[in-house]
Amino acid sequence: MPRASEIFNIAFDAADPRRLAEFWAVALGYQLEPPPDGFGTWEEALVAWNVPEADWDSASAIIDPRGVLPRLLFQKVPEPKTAKNRVHLDVRGWRYGAGGEVPPEAERLAAAAAKVAELLAAGATVVATVEEYGNTWTVLQDPEGNEFCVT
Known part of the structure; x- marks a missing residue:
């Protein structure tokens, strides 16, 4: 029997990913995603992964503190929102x-x-x-x- 697909991210385009992540963390009772194991901060991880500093603000994510609901990813895009959402929460x-x-x-x-x-x-x-x-x-x-x- 095939395995069911699962949601691992719900992605949002954003001008300011961190600001939207912080807002939606309040809205949903989520928390900002902590840095990966072995890193004290996201900046340490990004440096270790050779991500240019200019790209450090390109994404931010929040997670359900209970580990049940999907992760929300906010990714920076250059264009502004121009029309009504086709999907909303x-x-x-x-x-x-x-x-x-x-x-x-x-x-x-x-x-x-x-x-x-x-x-x-x-x-x-x-x-x-x-x-x-x-x-x-x-x-x-x-x-x-x-x-x-x-x-």
């Missing part, structure tokens, strides 16, 4: 209960509002709040204008 502000139960609506809305406030402080901007078919979510943009939703 949805961020849930609330958590399931210990038994897997969905919290009451008021609790979910309060948690989503708190997450939106946290992300605004981290550099997001609000595009719109949408109420549709009994659901409510907020559309935001990250510091480089990439749209995402918080529910």
Whole structure:
């Protein structure tokens, strides 16, 4: 039987990879990826790998501290974002209960509002709040204008 493919990165184009990595670490509860084993810092690793200093800011990554969810890679590109995203992330502000139960609506809305406030402080901007078919979510943009939703 063939082995199923797995996601090892979700890659984002960016003007400032480190800034976007820091933003999305806050948004998702991730952490900046630590340097590889044997290196105290990323700079030590890049020097050892003979990466020119001009390229040191070409990428940044964040990882799920639990080691469960995919790594997010932010890679520098020369061109700016020019159109609406074709793919975006949805961020849930609330958590399931210990038994897997969905919290009451008021609790979910309060948690989503708190997450939106946290992300605004981290550099997001609000595009719109949408109420549709009994659901409510907020559309935001990250510091480089990439749209995402918080529910």
